[in-house]
Amino acid sequence: MKRQSPSTESSTESRTAQILLIALALAFLAFFLMLPLIAVFSEALKQGLAPFLDAVSNPDALSAIRLTLIIAAISVPLNMVFGLAASWAITKFSFPGKNLLLTLIDLPFSVSPVVSGLIFVLLFGAQGLLGPWLSAHGLKIIFAVPGIILATVFITFPFVARELIPLMMEQGKDDEEAALSLGASGWQTFWHVTLPNIRWGLLYGVLLCNARAMGEFGAVSVVSGHIRGETNTMPLHVEILYNEYDFVGAFAVASLLAALALVTLVLKTVLEWRFDLHSGARH
Amino acid sequence: MPSMTTRKARWRAPSVLPGFGLTFGFSLAWLSLIVLIPLSTLFLKSAGMGWQAFVDVGFSERALTAYRLSFGTAIAAAFVNAVFGLLVAWVLVRYEFPGKRVISALVDLPFALPTAVAGIALTALYAPSGWVGQYLDPLGIKVAFTPIGITVALVFIGLPFVVRSVEPVLADLGKDVEEAAATLGASRAQTFARVIFPAILPALFTGFALAFARGVGEYGSVIFISGNMPGRTEIAPLLIVTQLEQYNYNGATAIAMVMMLVSFAVLFTLNALQSIRRRRLGA
Numbered sequence: 001m002k003r004q005s006p007s008t009e010s011s012t013e014s015r016t017a018q019i020l021l022i023a024l025a026l027a028f029l030a031f032f033l034m035l036p037l038i039a040v041f042s043e044a045l046k047q048g049l050a051p052f053l054d055a056v057s058n059p060d061a062l063s064a065i066r067l068t069l070i071i072a073a074i075s076v077p078l079n080m081v082f083g084l085a086a087s088w089a090i091t092k093f094s095f096p097g098k099n100l101l102l103t104l105i106d107l108p109f110s111v112s113p114v115v116s117g118l119i120f121v122l123l124f125g126a127q128g129l130l131g132p133w134l135s136a137h138g139l140k141i142i143f144a145v146p147g148i149i150l151a152t153v154f155i156t157f158p159f160v161a162r163e164l165i166p167l168m169m170e171q172g173k174d175d176e177e178a179a180l181s182l183g184a185s186g187w188q189t190f191w192h193v194t195l196p197n198i199r200w201g202l203l204y205g206v207l208l209c210n211a212r213a214m215g216e217f218g219a220v221s222v223v224s225g226h227i228r229g230e231t232n233t234m235p236l237h238v239e240i241l242y243n244e245y246d247f248v249g250a251f252a253v254a255s256l257l258a259a260l261a262l263v264t265l266v267l268k269t270v271l272e273w274r275f276d277l278h279s280g281a282r283h
Numbered sequence: 284m285p286s287m288t289t290r291k292a293r294w295r296a297p298s299v300l301p302g303f304g305l306t307f308g309f310s311l312a313w314l315s316l317i318v319l320i321p322l323s324t325l326f327l328k329s330a331g332m333g334w335q336a337f338v339d340v341g342f343s344e345r346a347l348t349a350y351r352l353s354f355g356t357a358i359a360a361a362f363v364n365a366v367f368g369l370l371v372a373w374v375l376v377r378y379e380f381p382g383k384r385v386i387s388a389l390v391d392l393p394f395a396l397p398t399a400v401a402g403i404a405l406t407a408l409y410a411p412s413g414w415v416g417q418y419l420d421p422l423g424i425k426v427a428f429t430p431i432g433i434t435v436a437l438v439f440i441g442l443p444f445v446v447r448s449v450e451p452v453l454a455d456l457g458k459d460v461e462e463a464a465a466t467l468g469a470s471r472a473q474t475f476a477r478v479i480f481p482a483i484l485p486a487l488f489t490g491f492a493l494a495f496a497r498g499v500g501e502y503g504s505v506i507f508i509s510g511n512m513p514g515r516t517e518i519a520p521l522l523i524v525t526q527l528e529q530y531n532y533n534g535a536t537a538i539a540m541v542m543m544l545v546s547f548a549v550l551f552t553l554n555a556l557q558s559i560r561r562r563r564l565g566a
Contacts, residue, residue, distance in 0.1 A: 022380050025375075026374075028367045028370070028371065032439055033439070033442070036396075036404035036439065039404045040403075040404045043404075082313045084306075085309045088302060089302075089306040092300045092302075093300070101314075104318065110496055112499070112539070112542060113500065113502050113520075115523065115542065115543055118527065118535055119321040119322055119324055119325050120321055122532065123321055127530070153317055154318060154321065157317060173299075177299055177300065180301075189300075208395075217397060217399040217502065217503035218501075218502035218520065221503075222524060235397050235399040236399075238400065239507075254397075257396070257399075261395035262395075265391060265392065265395050268388070269384070
């Protein structure tokens with residue numbers, strides 16, 4: 001309990017003003033965040049549980065769910081390995097051009113999702129730079145799964161590295177140097193010293209990376225070609241159902257994605273509380 | 284850090300830890316493959332089409348209308364977020380109220396919720412027959428399928444950028460300066476305007492710019508609520524997709540290039556302003 005001195009009183013607002021400000025903030029959040037979230041679940045269950053279950057167990061929906069899981073299962077580990085490698089090089093060594101490298105890693109955050117898809121079409125599409133060569137060799141990247149994976153890896157590129165770099169910067173390299181001086185090999189040092197030190201930060205980055213990988217729409221939409229049962233991810237399936245006026249179906253699949261978002265938020269919050277991880281402004 | 288490196292460099296090889304070649308090489312190769320080479324195709328393609336062709340498609344009447352809409356709605360939404368994001372950050376940092384931790388976690392919902400899900404949920408709310416729309420429609424206020432609807436979607440998407448930028452600065456701002464101001468006879472409003480606001484203004488500006496940059500490129504949450512009428516509610520990212528669907532790769536590239544240059548200019552200005560401020564503060 002803080003002592004109520006006259007100066008504390010005059011350096012905060014009256015209780016009435018506080019309640020008014022809190023109410024205004026909560027009303028804004030209720031309107032802009034809570035209401036859309038409630039709308040997803042309520043529209044999905046509008047006609048009861050049976051149509052909801054039909055929609056999510058429909059073969060096209062199941063194949064979209066499968067594809068989304070496959071995309072995440074491939075692109076998240078790729079970015080995890082990159083994030084570990086990049087943060088090791090950046091935080092354990094000093095070399096010229098480090099700031100430039102950091103800026104370049106962040107680059108995908110400032111590119112529109114649609115442009116992120118477009119660049120892969122320009123590179124690998126039928127009219128693209130490598131298009132003729134690819135089609136001569138019977139390879140298909142655009143309007144196929146490899147294109148979706150590439151676009152997803154691009155979009156989620158900075159997530160793991162961004163979480164790990166500040167964390168490893170803060171931890172320094174004393175632990176690693178101690179391990180090495182005691183005779184551990186480089187890999188042993190990484191597995192037994194570095195990895196345990198950063199595991200929760202790594203998990204945090206992977207969590208955010210995964211949420212974005214499963215939910216990405218714009219970039220994936222440009223490269224996918226929307227072939228039902230083949231190149232349709234969950235967010236794309238939501239769009240197709242919505243445009244066909246199958247609103248219950250669209251919201252049913254959307255509610256699965258919303259549930260994923262809620263699980264992500266809960267895990268993220270738990271990690272922040274328990275391990276004092278920060279919550280950055282740029283996701 | 285610099286003093287430590289020079290000390291070490293004197294009596295030990297600068298690379299005590301192993302793995303620099305491997306991790307740096309892998310990071311650079313992966314960065315080039317996934318980000319730099321694909322992005323450079325945009326520049327190559329733009330350069331290849333010639334200046335006149337670039338201007339013809341990149342600054343056509345339709346493209347200019349789309350830029351005006353995209354930049355206009357993104358600025359409007361960033362302003363709304365600057366005001367309410369500051370309010371939310373203030374309430375979360377300064378006041379105690381039940382459910383605060385849940386509310387704080389909920390602020391990140393737009394980072395976690397797939398954009399397409401947000402898009403159909405907002406449309407369900409603000410369509411003329413929707414939950415909110417049915418009350419606005421008799422008043423003659425149309426939200427869905429107008430620029431207001433686009434702004435609403437961008438407010439949703441951009442809110443966490445402002446809150447998460449302002450929150451840490453506000454939390455670090457010691458109470459003592461406010462108490463000093465109060466002791467010197469400043470009213471609460473004067474303290475806010477003269478002491479608190481100038482201190483958080485840079486963070487607020489960062490949040491504003493991040494929300495703006497995200498809003499300009501945003502696609503998934505906007506296309507459902509915007510109605511996509513060319514010349515009226517057609518945002519620039521949608522115009523890129525439309526050009527791609529018509530196999531007009533030059534058109535898509537030119538518009539993407541213009542948008543990307545503007546985003547980079549915004550972020551560059553932001554970084555420049557921050558480093559000027561840092562230099563002025565002598566930190």
